[in-house]
Amino acid sequence: MILGDLLGRTVECDGRRIGYVLDARFVLRDGQNPGRAPAELVGLVIGPRRRAAFLGYERIGVDRPRVISRWLAHRHRGSFLVDIDDVVELDDVVEVRSGFDRWSPLLP
């Protein structure tokens, strides 16, 4: 599967659209240095707008200049992270099981 095809896909739960795939989160299990560590998909960042540019804000704790950061936050309110185990299907439409957990999309 090509990641670029996954980004922007509609995400549904119980037949209802809950957002679009904005990003995909991976974990590199061998600690800080990825050197040869496999990158495993562990979650999807989902948001109300398709293909919106975060420009780095609200994801890694960057919040200056405040005016820009607040404007972007407003555009992307309602974004959240979904654990890959809550994803039932990764096809033309991404299906998420009911009762899924919403996590913060902030990258620690």
Next chain:
Amino acid sequence: MSKIFGVALGILTAIGGFVDIGDLVTNAVVGSRFGLSLVWVVVVGVIGISLFAHMSGKVTALSGRATFDIIRERLGPRAALANLTGSMAMTLLTLMAEIGGVALALQLLSGVVPVAYVLPVALLLWLVLWRVKFSILENVAGLMGLLLVAFIVALFQLGPDWGELGRQVVQQTPDTGENGLTYAFYAVALFGAAMTPYEVFFFSSGAAEDHWTKQDLWLSRLNVLIGFPLGGLLSIAIAGCAAVVLLPAGIGVSSLSQVVAPVGVALGVAGLVVVLVGVLAATAGAAIETALSCAYSIAQFAGWPWGKRLRPSQAPQFHAVLLGVIVIGCLVMLSGIDPIMVTEFSVVFSAVALPLTYFPILVVANDPQYVGENTNGPLLNLVAMIYLVIVMVAALAAIPLMILTNMGA
């Protein structure tokens, strides 16, 4: 000792390198029609370019990434490509104006029509870029450009009524019968001439060419805080000379000879030769910078190896682009198109293209991923945000004003 020398060299180069054909023509035109009432725009422009150059230099010194690499990464390839197209068009236009400027200076020094010089100038430009080391290019052009100080000397020699000049600066509105729209148009043009985007591509990429690191940041600040304002003073002197000699006589500026005429009046033929060599150096230096900026931008966007610090065979596509833009610039100028007219378009489009690169740099200068703990302080951000508004207003107003005033006629 050599450190002081290095610092002095950097500052002097920044002063001499500040002025290009856009500044020469626009300041002279403004001086001949509005006196010194638009000096405030030069001040605003100098602060803006200092801010812009400082932020982009900081980002490159700390992260090793240069402007268009960052823009591609932040905005994604499609938006970055649109951005690149706009910036490139403007930089290419400026390159053409600079080649024309060199040819015009040579015409005034030798009496031969400028079109005859276009091909040799372009060839020499490419040869110099092919073989000469980056630091030498930077320094020689910048130092020789200092000869433009002749404008400052000339202004004093003309013995103007300083009180009158001062009044024009403070009053900010001209006495002549120019209407508000034309005033606004020239304000935008002067702003575009002072705050040229290509300067920033060059500054940022140059930081990588010179292998700047965190330790060199203070040097960058010095260059910017001293060099650019002094360069701005040169611009004001050009306008001042025009205000003192051309304005009272009602002489308009439509060619390079009118731009330098006041220096001839004040300092005679010797002064004229000196200032023309200065113009030659400043425009040649700017031609080098704009050609490199085009190649830097495209190569950084595409992810190719780039830079004068590599062997040409290690950065082949970068050098191919460099050759390509010089060929295009040369072909266009060979058509005999008036370089002054090309210059006037280039400064207006500079203003239009400015937000494209200013905004991503502002964002990234605040991103710890790129600059570590050296993110913009609150004061810097406040000023930078004010300038974001100024830059966007200028960009939106530029083309309508250009059309409404028929290019400031």
Next chain:
Amino acid sequence: MSDRLPRHPEHGGRLIDAELNLLDRQILDRDGHPMLAVGDLVLERDDDGRWTIDRVILGSGLTTRFFGAHRPLATRDTLDWHVVTDVGYVLNTDAERDEVAALWRERWWRDQVISKIPGGNHDPG
């Protein structure tokens, strides 16, 4: 905004987001020289049903898309994920430049044009 949502428990490793940390990043070869940018990523499923990054697609593919073709998944345009040695503001790899097929255009310009101009192989300055 998203501060109100709880933080996901630790995964036991470093987290990166594709769009934020990987896509469109500059890729460097073994010697630290730029080698195109990350255009896209190819994910594969392993035996346990987990998706991992298998390959990195080099270059934005904008030229191909401009002419209407969908990006072909030719292996020559990709790098194996395991050659990536570090992910920061660039992707460091230990790829040997001349072995990367995707750089054919660069080699063409080098061999057919730049090397043929006198001085093309000289050290700068």
